[in-house]
Amino acid sequence: MVAGWFTGDGDGFRLLGTRCSACAAVFFPREDAHCRNPGCSGGALQEVPLSRRGRIWSYTDSRYRPPSPYVTDPELPWEPYTLIAVELEPERIVVLGQAVPGVTVADLAVGMEVEVVPGVLHEDAETIWTTWNWRPTGVTK
Structure with missing residues (x-):
């Protein structure tokens, strides 16, 4: 788990971003040092929970084993996975x-509504690394 990137579990699971008090720009991953908006002179940055639902802006699949530092078990066959870029309209950002x-x-379409849910990036005997996943609304997979 990356500290400060998300909170909660189940229906309370939310990504956490930051909002600039001067220009209202929202950032994810969070920004704690300064406003990233080049047109802003800067303001205080405040942690904000991001919308749980958004619409697919784009998507693709990954059919190759990525290089380090991505963690994969070389003893297991590579399993392709799907990447989704989701537009969070209230925040005016896209989150991958x-x-x-x-x-x-094959299950996705641009504009389809999805929701953020907790997921597992990797696990071993001692640790489960939590991440976020996007799930089409109404799907219980």
Whole structure:
């Protein structure tokens, strides 16, 4: 888990971003040092929970084993996964993330509503690394 990027679990799971008090720009991943908006003179940055739902802006699949530092078990066959870019309209940002396991590009369309849910990036005997996934609304996979 990346500290400060999300909070909660189940229906309370939310990505966390920051909002600039001067220009109202929202950032994810969060920004704690300064406003990233080049047209802003800067303001205080405040943590904000991001919308749980958004619409697919774009999507693709990953059919190759990525290089380090991405963690994969070389003993296991590579499993392709689906990446989704989701527009969060109230925040006026696009957030990239993996689809929930089992959802493929064949299941998706630009403009489809999705929701953020907790996911597992990697696990071993001692640790489960939590991340976020996008799931089409109404799907229970």
